[in-house]
Amino acid sequence: MTTATAPTSPKPIQTQSLYQIAWRQFTRHSLARWGMTILGLLFLSAIFAPFLSPYSPTxxxxxxxxxxxxxxxxxxxxxxxxxxxxxxxxxxxxxxxxxxxxxxxxxxxxxxxxxxxxxxxxxxxxxxxxxxxxxxxxxxxxxxxxxxxxxxxxxxRDQFSRVLFGGQFSLSIGLIATLVSVVLGMLLGGIAGFFRGWIDTLIMRLVEVLSAVPELFLLITLRALFPLDINPLLVMYFIIGILALIGWGGIARTVRSQLLSTRELDYVQAAQALGAGNSRIISRHMLPNTLSFIIVAVSLIIPSYILLESGLSFLGIGLVEPYASWGALLKVAQDGGFESISGRPWVLIPGIFIFLAVIAWQFVGDGLRDAFDPRKRQ
Structure with a gap:
């Protein structure tokens, strides 16, 4: 006599979100892992610079x-x-x-x-x-x-201590400037892509005007407007803020183009039919679709601001004494002339840190781009 067994229910299929898949792909990217490791060490050394350095920077x-x-x-x-x-x-x-x-x-x-x-x-x-x-x-x-x-x-002054303290400003300024640019780009690009019409035209014309402004000429002009006895740290933050305010155009253009196509999708039309406000539709239903692009863009924009700050300080229109940044430390090597570089090669150590920070962010950006690209998933 045989006994019948009850049929077993099929196991539920486990699904993963886009960001879970992207994170798994990102952790498999060897260069991205190296980039994260380098950035982790750089940020830790900057955060704990007062403890790690034997002397103060001044x-x-x-x-x-x-x-x-x-x-x-x-x-x-x-x-x-x-x-x-x-x-x-x-x-x-x-x-x-x-x-x-x-x-x-x-x-x-x-x-x-x-x-x-x-x-x-x-x-x-x-x-x-x-x-x-x-x-x-x-x-x-x-x-x-x-x-x-x-x-x-x-x-x-101790070069080791000054390099560690210089990392506090050089690394943080990239994050601050990028945050301002991304927030403005997403906000104005989202408004232009959703409302269209004259608002879209006004914002895009503003982007074109800002992109036509030569950055170096603007910086030299702004620096000349400040009195000589003003706090150089305040001047530097103001200049970087100005650059961030005029650097959001590229993000706004991309967000606008993505939202123009997203605006006609069914779930956006359903949200409008249910009476959702415009701000909720933009922030909860449309902008999240651009996060994959924003995440990759942030990892590529940050090193550009690090290089920009270093270049400004090297030219003498950025951060100056008594504060330290990697670009300002390289300016000391320049002021010493060729003899300073050939006979004292340790003055070039800040340049190594600039290179490591920029290349690490590039590695992370490459890893994020491959992680969000369906054609490169393993």
Missing amino acids: EYRSDETRVSWAPPSRVHIRTEDGRLTRPFVYGVKREVNLETFRDDYVEDRTQVYPVRFFVPRPESPYKLLGLIPMNVRLFGVEEPARIFLWGTDNLG
Whole structure:
């Protein structure tokens, strides 16, 4: 006698959203993973710069112990007889080179200074993450010795500390300017694509006018309008804000073109028939369709603003002393002339960080573009 078994119900098909599929594809992109890793390290070093750097970005000595253009400190882990020991540096002696007429710095092996970790420096307090008062540095040496992992600049300031602090501005300015451009581009492009008519014509003519303005000429003009004694940080943020305000045109054009086709789709017509307001239709039903483009565009716009800030600071119309950015640090190398670059190659280290930030964002942009492209999905 056989017994009948109840039929089993089929397993429900699990579906994934577009963004889940794109994220899975993105994580398979090797260059994108490298880009995210590099950006993560750069942003972490900028966020925790006060803790990671042994000195503040403006700290230097004004007496005879100042070491201008000092080479990177050599950190030793072996004594002169070859025994392993904790990291240490030797003292430094200044000698005048009669051939080049500049100071040379040689190690004084009679003075040994161990490298200490989690060093308190009450004379140089800071706020970690802008909130937590602290005075502890990750590493340092006892006075009167100094440790310069990447050498010093013309005033004897620590290049390692200034590069870390410079990343705070160079990295954040790209995010801020891009955020302003994207918000304006999505808002005005969405209005133009939805309402059409004279509003569309007005916004598109405004985009054409802004795209015809030469950026460099505008920046030089704006910089000349500010008094010389104004805070340079305020000037730089104002200039970047102006650039962001005139840089939203490309995003607005693309969003407009996408919304012109989306406006006639059935779900948009249904939302209008149900009495949904125009603002709700644009923000909840139409603009989300442009998010894949916006995500990719953001990853490509950010490095352009990083390069723009670096170029402005390098030309002297961006961020200037006493503040530090990667472009401003490169300007110090330019002011030193060819001798500064050939004899002191460590002054070019900020350029390496600019290259890493830009190429990392490009890798991330390539990964996002491939992730949202159905033809390249694996």
